Amino acid sequence: MVPTQFQKSAALLIVDIQIDFCPGGALPVLEGDQIIPTLNMYLELFYSNECPTFATRDWHPAQTSHFKDYGGVWPKHCIQNTPGARLHPDLKLDTKTVFLSKGMDPQKDSSSAFQAMDRKGKYLLHYLSEMGIKKICVGGLATDYCVKASVLEALKDGFEIFLLVDAIKGFDLNPDDSQKAIEVMRAAGAKTVTFWDVKTLMEEN
Ligand SMILES: [Zn+2]
Incomplete structure (x- = not known):
């Protein structure tokens, strides 16, 4: 089978599915762990499409x-080499997934x-350029902080962004923070999609 345009140029980016950001952790996102089964479906879809x-x-x-x-x-939260910094054990990552760390600089917010x-x-950008990636599907924690920052930076760098609205959760320190973050990302050019949209994109030419 000839790979579709989407298959040839898309990557999945999963942000910060760590113990400390899930219920019971040091800085939990309410129901943050509930997106993990959906993220696993995305992982399987991306693995099976190489x-x-x-x-x-x-x-x-x-x-x-x-x-x-x-x-x-x-x-x-997420202090190096502590249990809270571990990825959530329910996230079914394969060794093919490239694993990246951020926030190591004690002087900077990353x-x-x-x-x-x-x-x-x-860096992530180096991998994406090398692999010819133009489209990024983004899910993870938290919608109103790291997901938003990642999406806005990717859009600025010229990537096409598919925000996985069924696989993100936010802190909502103020009510509606997540909803507002989604609106900001959409206004900047992100497309909001769910699993079946991405599955269809994978299969269509
Ligand atoms: Zn942090």
């Missing part, structure tokens, strides 16, 4: 200006996946 997949994690030093105790706004790098210091 499309690249990326997963980011928040990966902070114990002392960082990102945390309330050191001048930031957030409670401590919300966007485009600030995430692998163990060798290779």
